[in-house]
Amino acid sequence: MSVIYLDHLSGTPLHPKVKEAMIQHINTIFGNPVSDHRLGRQAAQALEEARQQVADLINAEPKEIVFESCGTESVNHAIKGVAIGLREKGRRIITTNIEHKSVLNSLRTLRLLDYQVTSLDVDSYGLVDPAQVEKAITPDTILISVMLANNEIGTIEPIADIARIARKHKVVMHTDAVDAVGIIPVDVKGLGVDLLSLAANQFYGPPGVGALYVRKGTPVWPLLDGGVQENRRRAGTENLIGIVGLGVAAEMARLEMAERLPRLKALRDRLKEGLLARIPEIVINGHPEYHLPHLLSVSIKYVEGESLMLMLDDEDIAVATRSACASGSLRASHVLIATGLDFATAQGTLLFSLGRDTTEEHIDRVLEVLPPIVENLRAMSPLYRKEHAV
DSSP states (O other): OEEEBBBBTTOOOHHHHHHHHHHHHHHHOOOTOOOOHHHHHHHHHHHHHHHHHHHHHHHOOOGGEESSSSSSHHHHHHHHHHHHHTTTTTEEEETTTTTHHHHHHHHHHHHHOOOOOEEEEOOOOOOOOHHHHHHHHOTEEEEEEEEEOTTTTOOBBHHHHHHHHHTTTTTTEEEEEEEBBTBBBBOOHOOOOOOOEEEEGGSHHHHOOEEEOTTOOOOOOOOOOOOOOHHSSSSSOHHHHHHHHHHHHHHHHHHHHHHHHHHHHHHHHHHHHHHOOOOOSSSEEESSSOOOOTTTEEETTSHHHHHHHHHHTTTEEBBBBOOOGGOOOOOOOHHHHHHTTHHHHHHEEEEEEETTOOOHHHHHHHHHHHHHHHHHHTTTHHHHHHOOOO
């Protein structure tokens, strides 16, 4: 039996068109884009075509796209690049307490360099209040970084509202959109952000390649010193084959999104309603309306998420307990704790992320297999027996 893959937030399989394009370029284009000879010009043309494809996906200008090695590097470049570029103006940065580790750990490093970080609370759905963002701004605030969509609960944040506040106070606005771009429509002009991070492996492109949108005039210092690549914003020879894959993935996401969105939402709703009907005492995490269409986070009381994941794996169903960058940690999710979920319930969380190949049969298989697994684990739980003792 083939594996039912419901962990697309950890990485997606290559779109067939992406695979085809990458193989073609491996065989035909191997020059360096900065070389002036014919092979170099061919490579440069492929690079700029991909830049245009990524720009078209997010309604940006090609010159505003900087290719990076992944979403994490893109986030690091945005945050640390602004911190260095505006170090004479101020050293205060605003964020939320549900951000991805790439944001939180970048800010932890900056704290060691005497930058101050204000981390804002969210409500029970994971939403940050734009009014609280504005209240936190001080004269020395140089950057606001708030993710577009949360990678553990799927809540979509009011980025356009926050960006308007940032513009009013002349503060640079960054959004980590790694888990949103290619999944839902993202328009950098409509959002009004100065910086936006994305990664190919979230929308059927290759791992190890991402991009940073940099609005014209935004002061971002390069993190890598070296040559003139990426308009002097990121030195080093570009991963051309990976970038080609990112470009095609962006094009396919733009062309297929209208079909993908309603189908993914219908499958997610089928899974959510089926679990609520079959398993008592569960919590659906995230906002009921402002939510990624392909993600479902469920906390199941009186069981441990790691055990659920392993037992589903034995049934050839691949899911996650939290984001890939935090997996392996025995701590409860900082995102779930921030929404007010208690530690014990948070430890019983499963994260389902659906994809373009997910079918109703896959969802029905989960609904067939998971309830008896939960029942068996709860039967062994002293907490469950105590709570339900007659």
